[in-house]
Amino acid sequence: MKLAIVGAGSVRYALQLLGDLAKIEELSKKGPVVSLMDISEERLEATEVLARRYMEELEVPVKIEATTSLEAALEGADYVINTALAYPRPEGGDGFAAYEKVVEVSEKHGYYRGIDAQEFNFVSTYTYLFCSYYDLTLALNVARTMEKYAPEGWILQTGNPVFEITQILTRESPVKAVGFCHGHGGVHEVCEQLGLPYEEVDWQVAGVNHGIWLNRFRHNGQDAYPLLDRWMEEKGSSWESRSPWDVQMSPAVMDMYRFYGMLPIGDTCRNGSWKYNYDLATKKRWYGKFGGIDNEVERPRFHDQLREGKRKMLELASEVASDPTIRLTERWPRLFSRDRLSGEQQILFIQALECGTPRRLVLNIPNRGVIEGIPDDVVVEIPARVDGEGLHPERIEPDLTPRIKKMYLWPRILRMEWALEAYRSRDIRVFEEILVRDPRTRSFEQVQAVLRDIWALPFHEELRQNFPMGGTT
Amino acid sequence: MKLAIVGAGSVRYALQLLGDLAKIEELSKKGPVVSLMDISEERLEATEVLARRYMEELEVPVKIEATTSLEAALEGADYVINTALAYPRPEGGDGFAAYEKVVEVSEKHGYYRGIDAQEFNFVSTYTYLFCSYYDLTLALNVARTMEKYAPEGWILQTGNPVFEITQILTRESPVKAVGFCHGHGGVHEVCEQLGLPYEEVDWQVAGVNHGIWLNRFRHNGQDAYPLLDRWMEEKGSSWESRSPWDVQMSPAVMDMYRFYGMLPIGDTCRNGSWKYNYDLATKKRWYGKFGGIDNEVERPRFHDQLREGKRKMLELASEVASDPTIRLTERWPRLFSRDRLSGEQQILFIQALECGTPRRLVLNIPNRGVIEGIPDDVVVEIPARVDGEGLHPERIEPDLTPRIKKMYLWPRILRMEWALEAYRSRDIRVFEEILVRDPRTRSFEQVQAVLRDIWALPFHEELRQNFPMGGTT
Secondary structure (H helix, E strand, O other), X not given: OEEEEEXXXXXXXXXXXXHHHHHOHHHHOXXXXXXXXXXXXXXXXXXXXXXHHHHHHHOOOXXXXXXXXXXXXXXXXXXXXXXXXXXXXXXXXXXXXXXXXXXXXXXXXXXXXXXXXXXXXXXXXXXXXXXXXXXXXXHHHHHHHHHHHOOOOEEEEOOOXXXXXXXXXXXXXXXXXXXXXXXXXHHHHHHHHHOOOHHHEEEXXXXXXXXXXXXXXXXXXXXXXXXXXXXXXXXXXXXOOOOOOOOOOOHHHHHHHHHHOOEEEHHHHHOOOHHXXXXXXXXXHHHOOOOOOOOOOHHHHXXXXXXXXXXXXXXXXXXXXXXXXXXXXXXXXXXXXXXXXXXXXXXXXXXXXHHOOOEEEEEEEEOOOOOOOOOOOOEXXXXXXXXXXXXXXXXXXXXXXXXXXXXXXXXXXXXXXXXXXXXXXXXXXXXHHHHXXXXXXXXXXXXXXXXXXXXXXXXXXXXXXXXXXXXXX | OEEEEEOHHHOHHHHHHHHHHHHXXXXXXXXXXXXXXXXXXXXXXXXXXXXXXXXXXXXXXXXXXXXXXXXXXXXXXXXXXXXXXXXXOOOOOOHHHHHHHHHHHHHHOOOOOOOOOEOXXXXXXXXXXXXXXXXXXXXXXXXXXXXXXXXXXXXXXXXXXXXXXXXXXXXXOXXXXXXXXXXXXXHHHHHHHHOOOHHHEEEEEEEEOOEEEEEEEEEOOEEOXXXXXXXXXXXXXXXXXXXXXXXXXXXXXXXXXHHHOOEEEHHHHHOOOHHHOOOHHHHHHHHOOOOOOOOOOHHHHHHHHHHHHHHHHHHHHHHHHHOOOOOHHHHOOOOOOOOOOOOOOHHHHHHHHHHOOOEEEEEEEEOOOOXXXXXXXXXXXXXXXXXXXXXXXXXXXXXXXXXXHHHHHHHXXXXXXXXXXXXXXXXXXXXXXXXXXXXXOOOHHHHHHHHHHHHOOHHHXXXXXXXXXXXXX
């Protein structure tokens, strides 16, 4: 079995996936080949060094390869986990620097948190608007390469925007593609807050990526939503956020629950409407004292943490490369755990298909009648049993509320369609029209000005070539 | 055959319908009964007096009845034309006065042309947002009354919003309902401007009410769109609007054509996005020197014209009542024509069903597969052949562009769904959430403030009762 990880220069995330693979014995004992791929040699090498040492320490027969060639990585692969972020880097900066620059330019024109922070998409370091051009192009490139070198393999799409990318892959390529996200993990937090043992809860979520809702929530054969109602009454007002990411039980989320009739889960909590997001003060009122992670204070701080983490990993790799006595699992047992799985689903998915061990996973796949009223070909996020025979989506019971479908899912689905229409047509007027409909827009001149200044950023050369200005009258 | 006209106090519109009925001999010779119904005795009496004299002069065996009782008007009716506007009147004012007051309050809170003037709905004397509460309630009342007194009859829905009302009727009542609009008449203007004889043109329109697009436009077996392209090049820049209503060939419409790939027709031209509608200067740039009819100068002027017209009709009726020698067809031959049909479709529809004379009409009926990608139960506006057997929708060929469906029709359909969700749930939070998504909204406090002030208007008592404030947290 060959697994390729595209974007393995993430270092930490790739090592998590590898750790899962090593710790699931029925998979690792098959002696799988893992091909690490990235365009950055430096970061790829760091992952490779740490991966080899980690696998040695776990004493598993996992073979590590590393390459900067997409073709070499994908050739004959049974599974390709695409974690790459394709957004270009500005001179001397990283992908976050590019994003921060775009936000800065956007805010100068009145677009708080950037033009990509939009209704139902405040998860805003990646985008469904113009930036997704790069991610869609990369993912399609992966798919085209697989059509040639690994036509029977699976793409496990992990890099964001998962919704848009999985959608374009399933529409444009015959290669099997499934989108992955861990957002449904929010159910754990709900159970914990309500004092319900997670294992005893009968739950189901459904929707689209970063837009999923707890349609089923039962305990001991009883509807458990009344417990949430009681929690809101008794404890809701004294809830406080413990970290910028801790928003699952926030006032915004309880407000969404009261309006939509079901609880939003995971990243969905960050994707309400502008009601919760006009500015930092509004965000703090609705998401707790940090105002969530999607704001001008916490987001840059998080980027710095990630940069610092990446720097440390590169240092560590360099140390490990020159000192064969370092034991990763002893010095950093959290990061290089011997037994704990990461909580990510990709390796469990592979285990289920390869070994036939059934797994219940939450996956992004074409709807095909599972959620009533959503077109068959639209990619939805739903629970499915995966086993040696393939994917078996669960029946969604009870159905999502009409309000969730008509006022949340459909508008979000349309934004996906608009992004794909922009991508397909290479027509900058689609972006203009999307921004005309944005609550932050005051005039068409504002739309033209913000796009002009974003297009002019030095690292957007490919964007300028693909979406020429002046398509309007 | 019995025809009821609900809202016959419109006077002029009711007389137009009656004129059509009288002039189509195969219908009028059957001796139909026309029941004029309105809640205003004064205006109803005016219509009745003028209708009787008009029918006398045309020497047709059409029997005129008048009643303020909905039950009496509808009992045993084969056809009910619902033209009523149900919006309440402020003390001492008319329906326009109420509308103008709401616009005034809205504009004070930053909602130019009123909170109901929204994306794809600038046709703004009627509404799909909160005001449609009254129109939906009246139309459902008509349907419920027919279920009891005329279960086999047809509702010919004419009062706006035609889309929302026809939609709720077809979803909520077993009574047969069809929506009527004359907006497709814009095809005449297109043909005239391009120098094409209308009768020689093979055209088709499709979409939703006030959102229809010229999907087929052929002349002599050839695509006629290149003629429009040439017109734009040669004459587009010298086009000027001859009246506030004359916008079919305006720059906004040509811009929509270039973006969406097909030409919007009729009232659709008034329903672009905010790009063309931010303020009067923007409207003038896109719609010609009057800035169209949907603005702060032309709309009140139009209301005054309508008021003056209504006043004159009431005077005329009073004169006619006291002078049996007045010949309407001689003194006002345009208004009381002997031979010219009005251009409205309702009586042609009745003729086709009653007499079997086939008619090609553009009707609002459930989609049922006609436009691909639009749900079966959504009411669309499409051409259909009507004859003694019933309605036969035309096959839409060529299909509407994906951009029209995804970026225009679907967003408009969702706004219909939101209006119906508000109506169904009687939940003011739905209005709040609609306004949160409005490009004119800057904060949730603004939303709450504008609704509070609109709700507080004296003539909105029923609205206040049905949508209690304070549903939010």
